Amino acid sequence: MDSVANIFRRYEDVRPRLPAASFEAGTRDIASLLDIADEIDVFVFDAFGVLNVGEVPIPGAAARLHQLRALGCTIRILSNAASYDHDRAVDKFHKLGMTVAPEEIVTSRDATLPTLAPGLWGCIAAPSDDLSDVPAQTVRLMDDPTDYACVDAFLFLSTEIWTPDRQGILLQALERQPRPVMIANADLVAPREGGFTLEPGHFGHLLVDRGIPNVRFFGKPFPEVYEIVEASLPGVPVERIAMCGDTLHTDILGAAARGWRTVLVSRDGLFSGEDVPTYCLSSNIRPTWHLSRI
Template sequence: MIPTLSSEQAFERYEAVKHRFPILSAYKTTIEPIKDLSEIEDRFDAFVFDAFGVLNVGETPIKGARERIEALRVANKQVFVLTNAASYCFDQVVAKFKRLGFNFNDCELVSSRVVCEMHLPSVDSSFVWGVAAPSSFRPEELSVKAKPLLDDQPVYDEADGFLILSSESWTLERQALLFESLSQNNRPVIVANPDIVAPREEDMSVEPGYYAHDLMDRLPGLSVAFHGKPFGTVYDEIERRLGSSIPRHRIAMMGDSLHTDIWGARVRGWGSVLVTEHGFLRGQNPMDAILKSGIYPDFMTPSI
């Protein structure tokens, strides 16, 4: 049985675990509502887009998103996608956006999985990683030694560490196997998607962050490293690609989630734009969530 969460339940879960996020020290209570990004185009030099809920919902592109990207290019703005979706290897990420009709080049696409993979060899090159991955996963996709985590307890027990890429084929039974193995032998856990949920066409899918925080709640001494919004390594990579000519306050992040997109941008010193119509907060009053969480974006718009 796969757990499901409503948007309200997911919000409460994010609230319960946000003490594990990077520290957000700057307090603000003002938000500037905008019709779309054309109203703030001149204030930023680089625009960084979340995918789910901003550019697409599931396999459906959001109306006007492709045109907005091209308009920013015409205005000589740099554009990036920063996605926490870690089920796909990079070639699959490229193919997905082409399939959706977006014309991004490779250097404009930054996934949390790619950043995670960049950091794996620095842990211990001799490690054999047990990997929670989609059913299509092949160990040779990674540059480290890896075995998929399925239903055999010895594979869990023999792993030197664990890499959580995807929840696509993860189950509560496999979560129980991982918990049992970690409770007997504490080893590193690396999570390539910190999201608790992701918006789909009809509902919210449970993502790797849900399972990682479940483990942390039950195993207080567990060492977990996250790659993906709101954690710092993905912002490091965007800024590396931009170079030093664009200061942080001239970079804007567009996202549908207060706890990942907006929190991470605020911590980093980027501008933040909450998109409300298509993703995490669709059908809700976004100000209720903002007031309850205390996470204020710089700008708020129904759609980009």
């Protein structure tokens, strides 16, 4: 999937597997989030395409977070990145020059790990991930089919070293013996400095395409991550929460399904250089607001 049009089509293909949502009648263009700060108590930010692209911060993002906090707004970062534990997620934003407290970050990994049942889990993970926060026994899955055969379930955290051959081994293992598969990052792709990378959601949906049962997705647009954010905001009405993201089928759809308001950010993420209204009309996913950068 090397084009936005192909990525969009694939999201539409898997749309029946995503949460249902209703949307406001139209989308209003704004110049910055400061334009709506009096309507919103909590701004929730996607990371990739909104605050950073790969390891590069988006100009002005850190300053905007400071400005919103100064106005009394609460900040949360809601990321589908599952390749590293919570402490490393905090460290990443510090390295990007963004001061973020641990309680301000929620990741799809945070939502996935508490659901793991006891047993031996086959983990698809980055080499740098020590898996120390995984509350179960683990074995790293590489090229040995016997490892895939012996585990009780599968945990998909990262595509960093995943290959089509390894996906084939996983598929064959599941066809022989169906077992739970937890996809800890529901994204199909992520915007990076050199283009798009395939993410765990892409490979999870390939399994569902082949009829593999018990594949469960975590992260936006699925509800668990939004529930964690809401639990950290007691007393805040959902209509006073705004999700700021670059992807219609994850950020905007998932937040709208919770009754949150939504901001589509288009300059640096999935729809960079694209005709955004065309995609909104085609999908009938309508954000509350649209802007270039936050």
